[in-house]
Amino acid sequence: MYLRQQYSIFMNLTTLSAMSPIDGRYWSKCMELASYFSEGALMKFRIQVEVEYFIALCKLPLPQLKQVNPGIFQSVRGIYEELNETDLKRIKEIERTTNHDVKAVEYFLRERFKDLSLEKYQEFIHFGLTSQDINNTALPLSVKLCLEKVYLPLMNSLKRKLNQLAAKWSQIPMLAHTHGQPASPTMLGKEISVFVVRLDEQLRLLKTIPHAAKFGGATGNFNAHAVAYPKIDWNRFAGKFINSFGLCRSFPTTQIEHYDHFAALCDNLKRLNTVLIDLSRDVWSYISMNYFVQEVVKGEVGSSAMPHKINPIDFENAEANLAMANAVFEFLSAKLPVSRLQRDLTDSSTLRNAGVPFAHTVIALKSLIKGLERIKPNEAEIKKDLDENWAVVAEGIQTILRREKYPDPYNALKMLTRKKKKVSRKEIQSFINSLDIKISVKRELKALTPFNYIGIQTRQKR
16 A cells, blocks of 8 residues: 555656657656657558558559549548547557557548448458558658758757857967877867768768668569569669658568668768767866866856756756667667567567657757857967967978978977976977978967967868
8 A cells, every 4th residue: 555655646748757868857848849759649540551551552544443432542641631639549458459550550540431431441440461561661650750850950959050150269279289298389260170971971971872662562573462463663662652751672681671771870870979978078078178168047047056057957968869879779779670480579569669769869969059059169268278288280390390301300399298297389499490490480389389380270172
């Protein structure tokens, strides 16, 4: 009794009782994905495939469907276009009897056909198909639409922000750090543009990956279709049908899609997320170095104990969610292409988690955009760091000396710059004055500073 009372407040699913943060704490940040990956969305996509398949059979036409009036097609499409919560609950009610989710959709459609006075054609709902013809068309369709409607617009928003910052900060010289140590200076804007180019290149690859669907009956051979209507080119029909969704048909297959293209998609999204993890960590590091300062938000608390804290939580949140997404993307890409003989059920259970990495990715993208809106360069600190690290021009000095055939300039500069932690402008100038070289070369060397020794910063055209 005590346990029942203790846990009764968690028995109804809300954002407070949800065990997954996707459906709980972060629901408001990824709720749009429910239209593509929720149980109800899967039902809707399945119904869409079943309805469009019936209409495609009518358009062939199959002899038994010649009498179907094309004027009814819009009403039939209304079954999925106007699907509501009552319909979804009815499908779940049917499933409690069938213990089969796709068969429940078929029986629901039979009921709706009766409502439309189409019951004499109900045997052509799911005609000759197996459940995976529906599932393996519904899933790539949902993924394709999610990428187009949610993921790519968010990614483009992030890229626009990065491009704005790269342009805005293009004239800010900054000390670089390789191995955590001061290195040849760069420009802040250029370092941001590095991530834009990396994202662009991976997104270009992403758009080349087909969204593949399987459609071919119980073992991929259209056995039932061929025996019922041997004169119809069912492979041609299937290709045209799958193409109508903006998908490509995998052929030949077993009972299921082989998921090789979906695995490639997961791997590509994982690489994109890895680029964003790198971005998150770099910005976090610049904040810790005081190169970036974060906007103070009134009323916001950084630490429950330390009042002064403004933590880089948006970049930490992004990093964590990107890592979580990548773990699932990696699992999906490794698991799904492997199936025992012509079919086992492991892909079905696995695919129910297909929306999980997309949700974590969307949460991360929104956190990154929010975090980038809050930062600005601390130019005073950046300039101070440059001015305290004149040793970084040693690379340029010794390279010019090599050009002038000065003997062993590398070791000469090494002795100067390694003898103490900081080398001042005065010491660099004194070193240059001591060299037995032409006056014009000395002037050239003295012109080098940590603020102008920045190399080529313009982006090369492809």
